[in-house]
Amino acid sequence: MEAAERQGIVGVLVAIVLLAGCAGPSAPAPPDMSGASAVVAEPTPPPLIEPPPEPPPPEFAIVCGGPAKQGGAILCRTAPNTDVSLDGKLIAKADEDGLALIGLRRDAPAAVEVGAHGPDGKGASVSVEVLARTDTVSKFEMSCKNIAPQSKEDKHKAEVSWLKKDKVMSLFSAPLAPVALIKPAEGPYSSAYGVTRTYVPKTKDCEGSTSVHNGQDIAIATGTEIHAPMAGTVLLADPDLYYEGGAVFLDLGRGLVSVTMHMSKVEVQTGDTVAQGQLLGLSGATGRVTGPHLHWGLKFRNVFSDDRGTDIWLDPMVLLELKAPD
Numbered sequence: 001m002e003a004a005e006r007q008g009i010v011g012v013l014v015a016i017v018l019l020a021g022c023a024g025p026s027a028p029a030p031p032d033m034s035g036a037s038a039v040v041a042e043p044t045p046p047p048l049i050e051p052p053p054e055p056p057p058p059e060f061a062i063v064c065g066g067p068a069k070q071g072g073a074i075l076c077r078t079a080p081n082t083d084v085s086l087d088g089k090l091i092a093k094a095d096e097d098g099l100a101l102i103g104l105r106r107d108a109p110a111a112v113e114v115g116a117h118g119p120d121g122k123g124a125s126v127s128v129e130v131l132a133r134t135d136t137v138s139k140f141e142m143s144c145k146n147i148a149p150q151s152k153e154d155k156h157k158a159e160v161s162w163l164k165k166d167k168v169m170s171l172f173s174a175p176l177a178p179v180a181l182i183k184p185a186e187g188p189y190s191s192a193y194g195v196t197r198t199y200v201p202k203t204k205d206c207e208g209s210t211s212v213h214n215g216q217d218i219a220i221a222t223g224t225e226i227h228a229p230m231a232g233t234v235l236l237a238d239p240d241l242y243y244e245g246g247a248v249f250l251d252l253g254r255g256l257v258s259v260t261m262h263m264s265k266v267e268v269q270t271g272d273t274v275a276q277g278q279l280l281g282l283s284g285a286t287g288r289v290t291g292p293h294l295h296w297g298l299k300f301r302n303v304f305s306d307d308r309g310t311d312i313w314l315d316p317m318v319l320l321e322l323k324a325p326d
C-alpha cells in the first residue's frame, strides 16, 4: 500500500470517530455483538393453562318493572313457572317466559314486597315502591231501576248475570302475548277509574247508593268499533247483562281479564280466540248507563285464590304504561 493511500484510510477512520463523537447522550447504545456476552437461555416453558372453573349456576332472582301505582300492576321477571307472592301471600305464577303480573289494590301501601318461591326452597324478593293516587268524588242522578234492580224480573236478570260472570271468572287461560295493551277505542275520556260515585235516585221509590268506578269510560257514539286491547280468549260474550249490557270478557292470561261494556252489538262468541286489535263489537248505551259510552275494565284475579271476591279491578290507564323489566 502506498503512503498516500494509507493516509487516506486514516483520514476516513478519523472522520468516522469524530462523527460518532457527535452523537448526543440520548443515542441508544449499539447492541453488544461480541460473542463473549451472548448467553443462550433455555426456552421458558409456557405457563400451564388450567381449564376455567365451571360457571356458577344462574342466581335465582326476581326483578320488577313499573310504573307501580295504586290500582295499577307490576310486571316481574323470575324463573319460569315460579310461584310469586305479594307481601307474603301467594298471588301469581310466572309464565313460561318467567313473567308474572301482580295487580295492586287501589289502597296498596307505599311499598310492597314481591317474593319468588322457586324449587328446592330457593327464594328471592324485591321491594317495590308504590305511587299514591288521588281520586275524586262525583254525583249522578239515576232512575231507581238503574241504581239497583227493583222488579222481580230485573232482580232475576241481575242474579243470572252475576252467576254467568262468577262462573267464567274462575277460568284461567294461558297468555297468548306479552303484556302490551292498546285502547279498545279512541275517544275523549269521561269518568275515570277510582272516582267515588254517589247515585242519587230521580224518584223517591228507592235508596241511593255509593260505589267506586272500577274502569275507564271513553265517550264515544253508539256504533263505534270496539277492538281487543290484547290477544286473548273470550270468557263471556253476552248481548244483555243487567249492569254491563252487551259485554265481552276477554281473558288476557296471567290473571288479567279485559271487560268492555254497554255495547250495542257483540261480534265475538264465548270461547273465541282473538288477536290484538280484532273487532269485538260496537259501542252503545246498554246496561246501567246515563248515555252512550264505552266502559273498559281490567280485572286481576289471584290464581291461588278460589274466592273471586279477592279479585281486584285495576286502572286501565295505568296498565297501558306497563312494561316488563329488562
Ligand SMILES: [Zn+2]
Binding pocket: 191, 213, 215, 216, 217, 294, 295, 296
Ligand atoms: Zn264506567
